[in-house]
Amino acid sequence: MANKAAQFIYRCIVNLHPPAFRDKFGREMLLDFQEGAAGLGCTRFFTDALISLGRQWLHTPASAGFEPRSDASPLLNGHYAMIRNPPLTPLEWCRGLVASVTLLVLCGYWLGAGSRIPRDTGIVYAARKVAQAAQSRPTASPDESSATPATVRRDFKQFDVASVRESKAGTTHVSFPFGADDTYLPTHGFMQMIGLPLGAYIQFAYKMTPAQVVALQSKFPDWALSTRYDIEARVEGEPTKDDMRTMLRALLADRFKLQLHAVTATDKVYDLVLARPGKTGPALQEHPGSDPDCKLDNARDSAHDSSAPCGTILQSVSGAGLMRMTGRNVSITQFVLASLTKVDRPLRDKTGLTGKYDFTFDFAPPRIGGGPDINASEPQPGMTFKDAMQDRLGLKLVPDKGPVTTYILDRVEKPTEN
Amino acid sequence: MSPDSADHLPLSPATLHILLALAAAELHGYAIMLEVARQSGGHYKIGPGTLYDALKKLLNDGLVDEVDAPEEGRARRKYRLTDLGNSVLSAEVSRLDGVLRQARRALRLNERRS
Numbered sequence: 001m002a003n004k005a006a007q008f009i010y011r012c013i014v015n016l017h018p019p020a021f022r023d024k025f026g027r028e029m030l031l032d033f034q035e036g037a038a039g040l041g042c043t044r045f046f047t048d049a050l051i052s053l054g055r056q057w058l059h060t061p062a063s064a065g066f067e068p069r070s071d072a073s074p075l076l077n078g079h080y081a082m083i084r085n086p087p088l089t090p091l092e093w094c095r096g097l098v099a100s101v102t103l104l105v106l107c108g109y110w111l112g113a114g115s116r117i118p119r120d121t122g123i124v125y126a127a128r129k130v131a132q133a134a135q136s137r138p139t140a141s142p143d144e145s146s147a148t149p150a151t152v153r154r155d156f157k158q159f160d161v162a163s164v165r166e167s168k169a170g171t172t173h174v175s176f177p178f179g180a181d182d183t184y185l186p187t188h189g190f191m192q193m194i195g196l197p198l199g200a201y202i203q204f205a206y207k208m209t210p211a212q213v214v215a216l217q218s219k220f221p222d223w224a225l226s227t228r229y230d231i232e233a234r235v236e237g238e239p240t241k242d243d244m245r246t247m248l249r250a251l252l253a254d255r256f257k258l259q260l261h262a263v264t265a266t267d268k269v270y271d272l273v274l275a276r277p278g279k280t281g282p283a284l285q286e287h288p289g290s291d292p293d294c295k296l297d298n299a300r301d302s303a304h305d306s307s308a309p310c311g312t313i314l315q316s317v318s319g320a321g322l323m324r325m326t327g328r329n330v331s332i333t334q335f336v337l338a339s340l341t342k343v344d345r346p347l348r349d350k351t352g353l354t355g356k357y358d359f360t361f362d363f364a365p366p367r368i369g370g371g372p373d374i375n376a377s378e379p380q381p382g383m384t385f386k387d388a389m390q391d392r393l394g395l396k397l398v399p400d401k402g403p404v405t406t407y408i409l410d411r412v413e414k415p416t417e418n
Numbered sequence: 419m420s421p422d423s424a425d426h427l428p429l430s431p432a433t434l435h436i437l438l439a440l441a442a443a444e445l446h447g448y449a450i451m452l453e454v455a456r457q458s459g460g461h462y463k464i465g466p467g468t469l470y471d472a473l474k475k476l477l478n479d480g481l482v483d484e485v486d487a488p489e490e491g492r493a494r495r496k497y498r499l500t501d502l503g504n505s506v507l508s509a510e511v512s513r514l515d516g517v518l519r520q521a522r523r524a525l526r527l528n529e530r531r532s
């Protein structure tokens with residue numbers, strides 16, 4: 001929830017919009033601000049609203065200024081001076097003065113804050129931040145869940161404040177990429193996860209594979225399977241994704257009394273190997289070592305339809321109902337992490353590939369209720385993930401046996417009230 | 419492509435993403451913002467000002483309409499895609515498909531030359 005001062009400023013900016021726009025969308029903008037400002041930061045909303053303010057007045061027909069005010073929205077009714085033939089009343093002069101001073105204060109804040117104001121306005125691109133975050137951190141293997149950056153920083157153990165509630169939203173929302181890989185959007189210490197089941201929180205917190213969380217969920221009580229939760233939490237500072245995992249583990253232990261322990265035994269795994277020794281597939285290209293920031297390969301990326309920020313893997317929907325996985329300047333370890341949700345066993349990297357790679361390939365989405373697509377036997381549009389990986393990347397999965405970690409549920413309780 | 423649909427092309431990135439978001443479900447403004455971010459893998463986010471400016475134009479053009487007009491303090495105002503909006507979205511996707519094909523061809527030729 002945005003604080004009252006920020007809400008007041010945002011309300012002022014909304015009130016300055018043309019009456020037709022304000023009456024139609026002002027209430028929605030305020031509600032959006034209340035819901036989203038905590039996650040994305042007030043500055044972006046202010047910037048967006050100021051751009052909108054200029055745009056709406058520029059695009060407002062001159063006649064609109066002479067239209068009678070609408071009384072449909074008492075929330076936002078008449079808080080600015082309008083251009084019209086009769087002279088302005090003293091009250092309207094005062095309102096205009098307040099509006100002008102507010103704008104001046106905002107401009108001063110803008111100039112004073114300087115580097116804290118995002119350069120993107122109106123339409124905000126977060127890709128740069130994702131890329132920077134990914135580039136600034138070392139590549140983690142599946143077992144390096146507690147990797148720490150080289151710089152000295154705060155040790156994040158638990159959130160400063162946290163709220164756990166049963167979800168009434170009916171929708172799902174996460175404030176940063178929730179996958180097992182290191183793709184992350186820094187949120188200034190804010191975590192907002194809406195409408196997720198307990199298993200999803202545990203999977204993220206413990207960096208579990210889908211198979212591990214499915215095995216764990218088989219021991220869940222009924223309420224843990226049927227109930228979805230909203231978790232909102234904040235900590236001062238800028239924690240990494242692994243810090244978020246650490247703090248979420250502490251929160252789950254505190255509110256859900258969650259206790260787990262890991263057992264390692266020999267079981268079925270897949271080894272990821274090169275289909276043809278010494279050769280990768282046509283869609284798996286080594287990233288030029290001279291271009292660590294991906295500045296020189298924009299043309300090639302266009303040819304590959306790549307939109308993944310440098311150093312990350314992006315999964316999206318391509319044409320014809322297929323899924324697309326795109327990686328740019330990523331290690332095979334990152335690819336293994338991103339692929340864990342596509343296979344039904346743990347994956348081990350046995351390719352021997354140590355460099356950074358670019359790739360893009362399409363594959364058929366997993367069938368609803370059909371489990372991992374790797375075992376799909378019915379005809380589907382496009383190749384399965386396994387087949388596409390072998391055909392396009394030259395990587396194949398070889399069944400094997402190896403050490404597999406399974407999590408055992410010791411204790412879980414319904415969360416305590418906040 | 420119908421003449422009506424062609425009149426609206428090409429779509430701006432924000433408009434395209436909003437129509438794509440509404441193609442799946444009736445959504446209120448904040449849900450559209452989240453859906454746009456989700457569809458783009460977090461790469462592309464729009465703020466309320468951009469969103470409602472685009473929605474205003476889409477409502478005026480009949481590409482989108484409101485599901486209901488809530489009373490003050492009640493549920494959020496939801497939006498949905500109209501038949502015209504659906505056909506404009508299809509036409510835009512076809513147009514972009516053609517652009518991509520041309521772009522790939524041009525880049526391949528360029529690589530061969532160099």
